Amino acid sequence: MRGNAGGLRFPLPEAELPGYTRPMNCQNQSKNIAVCNCTYGGCPRHGICCECLAYHRRLNELPACYFTKEEERTYDRSIRYFISRRR
């Protein structure tokens, strides 16, 4: 697994997130996956955008869809990285 510039393992194991609940069934999941640019395999939140956003917000991060293809592949989802790429 590649790390990110912020030093956190990504994504964090579920057990390390306070208040984590298993992703719900989402009727839009297949449609969302069809347009999702996230390349991180094995994530239980793929296509469940509300869970994805909440997860990354808890970590002061943004979901993959905020990043370009090149940026997304770094797996650095930090807001700091997002801003640094837009200066």
Ligand code: SF4
């Ligand atoms: S961006 Fe969303 S789908 Fe991708 S690893 Fe993060 S939580 Fe999972």
